[in-house]
Amino acid sequence: MIGYLNKPNRLFFVLNVLGFFLVFNTLSSMDNKFFLFGLERDFNNIVGIYKFGDLDKVKEHLENKIGLEKINIFLNEGKQTLLMIAASGGNYDVVKYLVENGADFKIKDIYGNAALQYAINCCPKKGYVEKKLAKFENYLFKYGDDYIETEIEKKRSDLQKEFEDQVSSYKEVIEFLLQRIHAQSDRDYLLNGDHWGLGAELD
Numbered sequence: 001m002i003g004y005l006n007k008p009n010r011l012f013f014v015l016n017v018l019g020f021f022l023v024f025n026t027l028s029s030m031d032n033k034f035f036l037f038g039l040e041r042d043f044n045n046i047v048g049i050y051k052f053g054d055l056d057k058v059k060e061h062l063e064n065k066i067g068l069e070k071i072n073i074f075l076n077e078g079k080q081t082l083l084m085i086a087a088s089g090g091n092y093d094v095v096k097y098l099v100e101n102g103a104d105f106k107i108k109d110i111y112g113n114a115a116l117q118y119a120i121n122c123c124p125k126k127g128y129v130e131k132k133l134a135k136f137e138n139y140l141f142k143y144g145d146d147y148i149e150t151e152i153e154k155k156r157s158d159l160q161k162e163f164e165d166q167v168s169s170y171k172e173v174i175e176f177l178l179q180r181i182h183a184q185s186d187r188d189y190l191l192n193g194d195h196w197g198l199g200a201e202l203d
Contacts, residue, residue, distance in 0.1 A: 043076055050082050051089030058086075058094050072104050079109045087115040087177070088122045090169035095119075096176060105177055106184075116177045123170035129159045 049061050062068060062082070072081055083103040086094040095115070099105060105115045113121070136155050 046075060046082070047085055050085040050094055051091060053091075053094070055093045055097055058097065068101060071098065071102050072107060077110075079107075081107055081109075081115070083107075083115045084109065084113075084118045087119040087173055090119065090123065090166060090173050092169055092172040092176065095173050099176075099180060105180055116174065116181065119170055119173045119177065123174070124163055124166050128163045129156060132159050 046061075049057050062071065066073065066082075072083075074081065075085070081103070083095065083098045083105060084107075086098060103115075108114045133152065133156055137152060
C-alpha cells in the first residue's frame with residue numbers, strides 16, 4: 001500500500017502509524033489508572049448505579065461492563081473512582097463490596113479527596129430539613145393557610161426521617177472506611193522495621 005503513495009503522503013502515513021503506537025503504548029503502561037474510553041461519556045449512568053443503585057446492579061455492571069481487574073480505574077479527568085462515587089451517596093453495601101474486592105480507599109482525586117472525604121462532605125448537615133422545607137413551601141403558596149400548615153408539618157416529618165436515614169447510611173460508610181484506614185496504618189506501622197530498631201522494612 002505504501003508503495004502507491006507519493007513521498008509526502010508516505011511520510012504522513014508513517015507518522016500517523018508511529019503516533020498511534022506511541023499513544024497505545026502510553027495508555028497501556030498506565031496500569032488501569034486512566035479512565036476507559038467511553039466511561040467518561042457514561043459517567044451519569046455510572047453515578048446512578050454506584051451512588052444510588054442496589055448491590056446486584058453494581059455487581060452486574062462491574063463484572064460485565066468494567067471488569068473487577070479495573071475496579072480502581074479513573075472514571076474521568078477529575079480522577080474519580082467507583083469507590084468515591086459510592087461513598088458520595090452513602091451507599092454502604094456498595095462501598096463495602098468494592099473495598100472487599102480490591103477498591104483502594106487511599107486513592108485521591110485531582111483535588112486531594114479520597115473516598116472518606118467524599119462521604120464526609122456529602123453527608124447531610126444541620127439545616128437539611130429547613131432548607132428542603134423552604135423549597136417545598138414555595139410550591140404551596142397558591143393554597144390556603146390551613147392547607148399549607150398541614151402539608152408543611154407532614155413534609156417536615158417525612159424530611160426528618162429522610163435526614164436521619166441518610167445520616168445513618170453515611171455514618172456506616174465513614175466508620176467502615178475509618179476502620180480500614182486505621183487497620184492499614186497499623187499494618188504499615190508493624191511492617192516498618194524502624195520502630196523495631198531494625199532500620200528496614202520487614203517482609
